[in-house]
Amino acid sequence: EDKVVQSPLSLVVHEGDTVTLNCSYEVTNFRSLLWYKQEKKAPTFLFMLTSSGIEKKSGRLSSILDKKELFSILNITATQTGDSAVYLCAGNNDMRFGAGTRLTVKP
Amino acid sequence: GAGVSQTPSNKVTEKGKYVELRCDPISGHTALYWYRQSLGQGPEFLIYFQGTGAADDSGLPNDRFFAVRPEGSVSTLKIQRTERGDSAVYLCASSLTWEGEQFFGPGTRLTVL
Numbered sequence: 001e002d003k004v005v006q007s008p009l010s011l012v013v014h015e016g017d018t019v020t021l022n023c024s025y026e027v028t029n030f031r032s033l034l035w036y037k038q039e040k041k042a043p044t045f046l047f048m049l050t051s052s053g054i055e056k057k058s059g060r061l062s063s064i065l066d067k068k069e070l071f072s073i074l075n076i077t078a079t080q081t082g083d084s085a086v087y088l089c090a091g092n093n094d095m096r097f098g099a100g101t102r103l104t105v106k107p
Numbered sequence: 108g109a110g111v112s113q114t115p116s117n118k119v120t121e122k123g124k125y126v127e128l129r130c131d132p133i134s135g136h137t138a139l140y141w142y143r144q145s146l147g148q149g150p151e152f153l154i155y156f157q158g159t160g161a162a163d164d165s166g167l168p169n170d171r172f173f174a175v176r177p178e179g180s181v182s183t184l185k186i187q188r189t190e191r192g193d194s195a196v197y198l199c200a201s202s203l204t205w206e207g208e209q210f211f212g213p214g215t216r217l218t219v220l
Contacts, residue, residue: 004149031206042111042198042211043150088149092206094163095140097149 002027004091006098014106017079021101024071027091033065033072036088038100043088046074079105109133111212113199119218120189128184128215132201139182140209141174142198150198156182157205189219 007022025033032050036043047056049065049072056063060079065072076083086100112131120126132139137158142150152166156176164174171189176182186193196216200209 006149034209041196041213045208045210048208090149094165095142095150095152095155095209097142097151099147099149 002091002094002096004089004096004098006087006089006101008101009099010102010104012104012106013079015080017105018075018077019079019103021074021076021087021103022071023073023089023098025089025091025096026070027093027096029093030067030091032092034090034092034095035063035072035074036090038086038088039084046087076103079103081105081107111199111201111210113197113212113215115215116213117216117218119220121220122189122191124189124219126186126189126217128186128197128217130182130184130199130201130212132180132182132199133210134180136201136203136210137179138202138205138207138209139176140200140202141182141184142200144196144198144214153184155205162205186217189217191219193217194219 004025035046047063052067060077063074084105086102088100090097114129139156141153144150154164154174159179171187174184196214198214199212202209
């Protein structure tokens with residue numbers, strides 16, 4: 001059965017810290033891995049990863065995929081309180097989401 | 108332009124009743140997804156439409172759940188004989204193509220008493 005596992009489940013850091021969020025996946029007919037940020041209701045898209053070893057960056061966020069080891073990481077550098085959210089990853093062929101990592105950034 | 112919209116934003120119903128949840132995708136998006144999210148969990152895939160047809164309905168939990176998209180735009184998720192366990196936030200998302208970035212609506216919070 002397909003599954004996506006995220007770790008840690010929750011994380012508390014202070015502003016300025018760097019964090020690494022993990023996502024491992026077992027997805028049949030894997031096509032891509034997606035990262036989302038969910039603050040209140042709707043998840044907002046961060047990254048779509050399809051190729052191994054190619055880092056995608058957006059400001060202080062970056063992500064990379066390892067298709068051999070079946071995992072992805074999301075890095076956030078110089079964290080800010082506005083980064084506090086649940087970060088979700090999803091394995092696509094069937095958009096299976098992990099349970100998320102709840103990140104809390106304290107001032 | 109307008110994003111994905113969902114109505115109602117909140118729905119409270121009694122056990123055994125029928126409910127309909129509506130999703131208006133972004134104009135021109137051919138792919139439409141329904142998810143269910145319980146507290147503390149990631150979204151759970153329910154069904155995916157490509158145009159008017161359900162390309163994958165493997166996530167629907169049982170035959171009380173049904174969804175339609177008759178004209179390839181607006182979609183309605185229908186739940187018959189609701190149960191308390193159906194209480195969740197129901198999210199809809201659309202994308203230009205089935206592999207494209209999904210844009211989520213704000214969700215409908217369904218509470219079954």
